[in-house]
Amino acid sequence: MSRKAWFILTGFKRLFDSRPVHAQLVLTYECNLSCGYCHEFTHGAPVTPYEVIVRRIDALASLGAIAYDLLGGEPLLHPRIVDIVRRVKATNRGVNFVTLITNAFKLTPELIDGLNDAGLDCMQVSVDTIDPTVALPKSLRSVLPKLALLAERAQFQVKIQTVLTDESWRHYPQFRELLAPFDFEFSFSLLHDEHGRVAIQGTRFAEILEQHELFPGLKFFRRHAKEMMLGNPTRPWKCLGGFKYLYVKPDGTTQYCSQVPGLRIPVEQLTLADLRRANVHKPCEPGCALGCVRTVSHAMGSPLSTLSTSIEILRDYMRRRSTAAPSASGSVDERQPHPSRRSQAKGPPQGERKFSLDNNNATARPEEPPSFGGVSKGARSSESRSPDPAGRRAVS
Numbered sequence: 001m002s003r004k005a006w007f008i009l010t011g012f013k014r015l016f017d018s019r020p021v022h023a024q025l026v027l028t029y030e031c032n033l034s035c036g037y038c039h040e041f042t043h044g045a046p047v048t049p050y051e052v053i054v055r056r057i058d059a060l061a062s063l064g065a066i067a068y069d070l071l072g073g074e075p076l077l078h079p080r081i082v083d084i085v086r087r088v089k090a091t092n093r094g095v096n097f098v099t100l101i102t103n104a105f106k107l108t109p110e111l112i113d114g115l116n117d118a119g120l121d122c123m124q125v126s127v128d129t130i131d132p133t134v135a136l137p138k139s140l141r142s143v144l145p146k147l148a149l150l151a152e153r154a155q156f157q158v159k160i161q162t163v164l165t166d167e168s169w170r171h172y173p174q175f176r177e178l179l180a181p182f183d184f185e186f187s188f189s190l191l192h193d194e195h196g197r198v199a200i201q202g203t204r205f206a207e208i209l210e211q212h213e214l215f216p217g218l219k220f221f222r223r224h225a226k227e228m229m230l231g232n233p234t235r236p237w238k239c240l241g242g243f244k245y246l247y248v249k250p251d252g253t254t255q256y257c258s259q260v261p262g263l264r265i266p267v268e269q270l271t272l273a274d275l276r277r278a279n280v281h282k283p284c285e286p287g288c289a290l291g292c293v294r295t296v297s298h299a300m301g302s303p304l305s306t307l308s309t310s311i312e313i314l315r316d317y318m319r320r321r322s323t324a325a326p327s328a329s330g331s332v333d334e335r336q337p338h339p340s341r342r343s344q345a346k347g348p349p350q351g352e353r354k355f356s357l358d359n360n361n362a363t364a365r366p367e368e369p370p371s372f373g374g375v376s377k378g379a380r381s382s383e384s385r386s387p388d389p390a391g392r393r394a395v396s
């Protein structure tokens with residue numbers, strides 16, 4: 001049976017069994033940036049050794065996970081990131097779907113080539129705004145050269161993920177216009193507080209969700225999201241964090257999600273009985289803005305109401321797999337962009353196209369976070385994080 005068929009079949013089985021489908025594996029809490037809204041980094045944190053990560057991948061695979069997110073902190077700070085991607089892809093008969101969630105500042109042509117070769121399926125690049133601010137350093141101006149590199153070389157899917165905040169929503173329409181030539185996929189995260197609760201409110205945010213198409217997995221979450229942003233978090237749902245979805249911290253313990261501890265059991269000791277015990281309603285469900293957990297929970301817990309979305313996800317997956325262009329040797333041609341961006345192969349390479357980022361060129365050096373008043377944000381310690389940065393807003 002083909003890998004594609006195995007992936008679909010296994011995903012279908014997960015609807016009925018008590019095994020996890022999706023795992024987020026944190027490789028380090030170290031980060032090269034200090035986003036004002038983020039609670040998931042610690043400057044000076046260690047990088048988890050490759051051998052330890054391999055044991056965790058094996059444990060997750062034997063539990064049954066088939067979709068993996070590699071993240072941090074910043075996962076590109078892991079010196080063996082390519083080997084880690086290769087290892088996840090080599091596990092479970094090559095069925096696993098692997099996404100790397102990154103700020104992209106550390107991307108190089110060699111790294112993209114390595115990730116192509118390792119079989120990465122998707123890179124989710126987090127970009128929040130056009131020009132960097134202290135609270136939102138992940139800006140188009142900072143990473144445009146990296147996006148151009150991805151457009152030219154990446155054989156994996158590229159998604160641009162934006163956290164909707166008081167600052168970012170203002171520039172979002174222009175942001176999308178500027179990125180239009182890239183033909184990447186786009187999606188939002190709703191700003192959440194340190195407990196996972198939605199931290200933005202108002203019709204202006206709901207309007208952004210109305211105006212811009214989201215990735216398929218968020219379609220059914222959109223109705224809940226809109227209600228939450230308009231102040232009504234009461235629509236019932238069941239969080240499957242700790243059951244169908246697992247979050248593994250750098251110390252190896254598992255949580256319900258990035259914000260709520262829950263299980264607290266080392267992943268290598270986790271049993272299916274532990275997972276079944278986590279299949280309960282959580283007190284933090286009302287107002288929860290963790291899109292990833294909600295997507296998995298809705299798809300696995302309410303398969304009928306999310307059927308059209310699931311079919312759309314499957315169609316997209318199959319289209320991507322079946323349009324991949326194998327070379328004469330049977331592997332994908334290294335010079336071809338990902339099939340979803342094949343149209344870009346026509347015309348000048350992305351890197352040579354003109355982008356109208358006002359009068360400035362697009363050659364900002366992403367390795368050097370822009371400095372403000374002589375202070376490099378990348379050098380700020382986690383202790384110096386603003387307790388109430390401009391990018392974060394409490395729900396009143």
Ligand SMILES: C[S@@+](CC[C@H](N)C(=O)[O-])C[C@H]1O[C@@H](n2cnc3c(N)ncnc32)[C@H](O)[C@@H]1O
Pocket residue numbers: 031037038039040071072073074075101102103124125126161163189190191192193
């Ligand atoms: C914790 S980061 C780790 C990976 C990488 N450093 C990055 O920024 O993409 C994973 C994702 O969580 C998002 N994120 C972090 N804090 C958030 C918050 N308070 N609300 C919503 N999304 C948040 C980031 O923007 C990013 O897309």
Ligand code: SF4
Pocket residue numbers: 031032033034035038039040041072073074103
């Ligand atoms: S880049 Fe920003 S969002 Fe990602 S881990 Fe670092 S501080 Fe958090």
Ligand code: SF4
Pocket residue numbers: 195196197239240241256257258259260282284285288289290293294
């Ligand atoms: S409802 Fe689930 S995903 Fe949301 S904050 Fe609670 S444990 Fe985390």
